[in-house]
Amino acid sequence: MSLPPGVAADRVEEIDVGLSGARVARLYVAGRPTAVFKSADAGRRDLVAELVGTERRLRLLAGTRLPVPRLLDSGRWRGSYWLTMEHLPGRGAHEPRHDRAELIALLARALRDLHAVPAAGLPLPMGPDVLLEQARERVASGAVDRGWRAQGHTPRVPGGNGRRASGAAEVLAALADRLERIPVSGPVLLHGDYCLPNVLVDGEGGWSLIDLGRVGVGDRHLDLADMTGSMLSDLNPSFGPRDAEAFLDAYGRDLVDPGLLELYRVLDDFFWPE
Structure with a gap:
């Protein structure tokens, strides 16, 4: 899986758990998981809407004390919409x-x-x-x-x-x-x-x-x-x-x-x- 410019990872581990249809991967730096990457083809408006909705909700939830991932970055690249979130343990x-x-x-x-x-x-x-x-x-x-x-x-x-x-x-x-x-x-x-x-x-x-x-x-x-x-x-x-x-x-x-x-x-x- 290729990553957008500016998204750093020594190793990319694709994740196939889940039924959403978006591409999901765990990103490693120095042998440690640091982020989760999600992307969807721009033509899949339903999947893009889900990712945009996720970004919006992460921003809103940042103001609570709930244990949820921190939004790291997002954007469009090569006909897809993507975002990265903090990797959580467990x-x-x-x-x-x-x-x-x-x-x-x-x-x-x-x-x-x-x-x-x-x-x-x-x-x-x-x-x-x-x-x-x-x-x-x-x-x-x-x-x-x-x-x-x-x-x-x-x-x-x-x-x-x-x-x-x-x-x-x-x-x-x-x-x-x-x-x-x-x-x-x-x-x-x-x-x-x-x-x-x-x-x-x-x-x-x-x-x-x-x-x-x-x-x-x-x-x-x-x-x-x-x-x-x-x-x-x-x-x-x-x-x-x-x-x-x-x-x-x-x-x-x-x-x-x-x-x-x-x-x-x-x-x-x-x-x-x-």
Whole structure:
């Protein structure tokens, strides 16, 4: 992988973890990881928008005490948009070698700490209306067609005599009908993609957050749905339903609406890349 002028590295280690579609690499100087490099072809407007959004959010989050990467540089080069961020220590929560009980407690504590950050005034709306509009755009563009992956866990069709929705457009319409009538829980500062690989654990009780392109202000159930969905995903086979339930217990059941949690899990399906 070639790097833009001014981005220094003795060694470049490409990273293939993640589903965003952007090119990602870890940069080393004097044998030590110092930065993370991300880039996307200018023709992929969705990926470029994600990187631009990440840059904006890192600048805003710099004013908080959250353990997130520091933005180092960004720009355009050879038909691509790129940025570099500070490399943070730790292993992804999805990796082995973590004590399970301690990890679950840490993930819940980290999310409570994130949700406790004052969100008033942050220009990052991520409420149901914003998410539903983004999902509609993805359906209209043909980016969502699972036939339906969440079959059996989808909302019932309004006026459909109990029939469950099928097909992306009908699922989304049923989901919108439900979500648009439910008050936002919070609102709180959200990670927006709070899944196992996006939480780094340092082994000494410390944690940090990465992949911050969807940080926003909205309903806490979005983050709760992301993490429990990550624990139930085939991508993380060492986790399962017991871990998801233990995570919700540790976060605080008094803050969790099971029905709303399931709706946000379905909504999350609209943002997975094909």
